[in-house]
Amino acid sequence: MRYIIADKSKAVDYGFQVETHLCSGDMMCINEKDLMNSVCISGSLNERAEKLNGVVCDQYDALAFMNNK
DSSP states (O other): OOEEEEEEEHHHTOOOOOOEEEETTTTTEEEEEHHHHOSSSSOOOHHHHHHHHHHHOOHHHHHHHHHHH
């Protein structure tokens, strides 16, 4: 599973909810499945992440993000 560390305001604009995703400051962590199942944004995983000003990362980077919350 991959994760996207995305700009929170962009993610909210595309329909991702702050209440259901881990957020830290102005960043939001979105899992690959949530992003790929979204009908509000299209493209490959990397294209979708780019639209959210985000980066695709593995579980270890996502865990580091979550621990620095």
